[in-house]
Structure formats: C-alpha cells, structure tokens
Amino acid sequence: MYIDYLSQDSIGFTKLPDGRYFFRTSSLVALLQCPYKINFIAKQNNSDDFMKSLPLVKGKVIHAAVSYLLEMYKYGLAKEGAAILDKFIDNQLNKEMQKYTKNLPDTDFLENLKLDCKNASLNFARYTVKNYNSIITEKTIIIEKDSFVLKLTPDLITEHGIVDYKTTKKQLTSNFYISYDYALQMAVYSHYLQMDAQLLFYSFADGKLLLKKPGKFNNVEERILRLIDLLENNKLYKNQYACSTCFYKNKCTLEADTTFDMKIE
Ligand code: SF4
Numbered sequence: 062m063y064i065d066y067l068s069q070d071s072i073g074f075t076k077l078p079d080g081r082y083f084f085r086t087s088s089l090v091a092l093l094q095c096p097y098k099i100n101f102i103a104k105q106n107n108s109d110d111f112m113k114s115l116p117l118v119k120g121k122v123i124h125a126a127v128s129y130l131l132e133m134y135k136y137g138l139a140k141e142g143a144a145i146l147d148k149f150i151d152n153q154l155n156k157e158m159q160k161y162t163k164n165l166p167d168t169d170f171l172e173n174l175k176l177d178c179k180n181a182s183l184n185f186a187r188y189t190v191k192n193y194n195s196i197i198t199e200k201t202i203i204i205e206k207d208s209f210v211l212k213l214t215p216d217l218i219t220e221h222g223i224v225d226y227k228t229t230k231k232q233l234t235s236n237f238y239i240s241y242d243y244a245l246q247m248a249v250y251s252h253y254l255q256m257d258a259q260l261l262f263y264s265f266a267d268g269k270l271l272l273k274k275p276g277k278f279n280n281v282e283e284r285i286l287r288l289i290d291l292l293e294n295n296k297l298y299k300n301q302y303a304c305s306t307c308f309y310k311n312k313c314t315l316e317a318d319t320t321f322d323m324k325i326e
Pocket residue numbers: 095096097098299300301303304305307308309310311313314
C-alpha cells in the first residue's frame with residue numbers, strides 16, 4: 062500500500078506497486094524542471110555528506126523550528142518556546158549529524174549555522190502570528206489520480222491561503238526574483254488545493270522578510286502527465302536552460318556523458 066512509501070521521508074518519488082507514480086512536491090518540481098534530475102535525486106537522498114547536504118539540512122532545521130514555535134504559540138507558550146529555541150535547534154542539528162556523518166562542520170561554522178537557523182525561524186514565526194489568525198503548519202495532503210499520487214506539505218495554510226517559507230543569501234529588494242522552481246511549486250499547491258499561494262522570504266544577508274506572490278503556470282496537471290509519459294517511455298531529456306540554477310550542476314557536468322538509468326527502485 063502506498064502509505065508505506067509516504068512514511069519514508071527520504072523517498073521523493075517512486076513507482077507504487079499499483080503502477081502509479083508517487084511524487085513529493087519538491088521532487089515533482091525538480092523533475093518537471095529537468096527530467097534528467099532523476100539521476101541525482103535518489104543519490105542525494107542517500108548521501109551522508111553533511112556539507113554537501115547543507116541546504117537540505119538548513120531548510121529542514123528551520124522548518125522544524127518554525128513549526129515548533131508556532132505550535133508553542135498556539136498553546137499559549139510562545140515565550141517558553143522561544144526561551145528553549147537554542148536547545149531545540151541543537152537537537153535538530155544533532156539528529157541531522159547522525160544522518161549525515163561525513164564532512165561535518167567545524168565549531169565556528171556550526172555556531173553560525175545555529176544562529177542562521179534561529180534568526181530565520183524566529184522571524185518567520187513572528188511574521189506569521191502577527192499577520193494571520195488561522196495557522197495550520199506542515200499539513201500533509203494526499204492527492205490521488207489515476208496515474209499518480211502526490212504528497213503536498215505546504216509550510217503554512219492560513220485564512221489567506223498558502224504561505225511557504227524560503228531563505229536566501231541575497232538581499233531582498235523590491236525587484237527580487239522568484240525562481241522558476243519555487244513558482245512552479247506554488248502553482249502545484251494552488252492548483253490542487255484551490256488556494257492562493259505566496260512565498261515568504263527571509264534574507265540571511267540583511268535579516269529582512271519579503272512576502273511575494275509568484276507568477277502563474279497553466280496546465281499543471283498536463284505537465285505532470287507529460288512527465289509520467291517521459292518516465293514510462295524512457296524519453297527523459299536534459300533541460301539545459303535550467304542548468305545555471307540547478308542544485309546538481311557540478312555533479313551533472315561530471316556525469317554529462319553517462320547514459321540514463323531509468324530503473325526506479
Ligand atoms: S545540471 Fe542541467 S541537465 Fe543536469 S540535472 Fe541540472 S538542469 Fe538538468
């Protein structure tokens with residue numbers, strides 16, 4: 062039963078025993094952007110290198126810390142929650158270091174990482190409680206279709222729609238650009254949950270927040286069905302227009318001449 066797959070957090074996509082494809086939104090968006098990423102997603106999920114997995118680790122810790130702060134707030138324990146936030150972040154990072162055991166950061170790097178996680182999560186949580194009354198965090202929603210199952214986990218559902226928390230090293234100016242993959246992720250949420258979806262950015266560069274509405278994408282489901290057709294017929298291609306911002310670009314250059322291994326375990 063596909064519920065077994067959903068409980069395995071590391072699986073971003075797979076083929077279910079009933080023949081349907083299972084996608085987590087982040088993996089779906091990566092594959093829609095460039096189907097060739099199929100070669101790297103499973104390997105990345107299996108990596109034990111901490112520094113190479115840093116964006117994933119940082120994102121996970123920040124999201125966990127925001128959820129924790131908002132849950133404490135809902136129980137009227139906002140001050141108590143903030144008081145032990147350092148401890149919470151320490152615990153989360155320790156868990157990640159038990160998973161990613163190679164290439165661990167030195168003490169100075171780790172302290173800066175904790176500070177980044179703390180500042181980002183506090184800013185996200187403060188903005189959220191100040192601007193929204195209805196706060197539902199990290200709710201998992203399963204969309205079932207004939208040929209695929211989609212797992213959606215928006216960071217926040219409010220009375221004004223979905224809000225996803227994102228961090229950036231760039232400064233947040235008025236013409237701040239929303240990347241294609243973030244906009245597509247929001248379009249998937251909007252399409253299947255029939256709500257507006259916005260992105261709340263926090264900048265490590267200046268400590269500011271910016272709420273932005275991404276552009277629209279048409280034909281969300283048609284794009285997914287086209288991807289499934291490519292997967293089924295072993296017709297994956299490299300979308301080289303997406304290379305400049307691709308998480309896997311260094312690895313992909315090294316492996317550019319390898320043939321596709323389409324087998325999905
Ligand atoms: S580097 Fe380019 S071709 Fe390679 S996976 Fe990324 S987007 Fe696709």
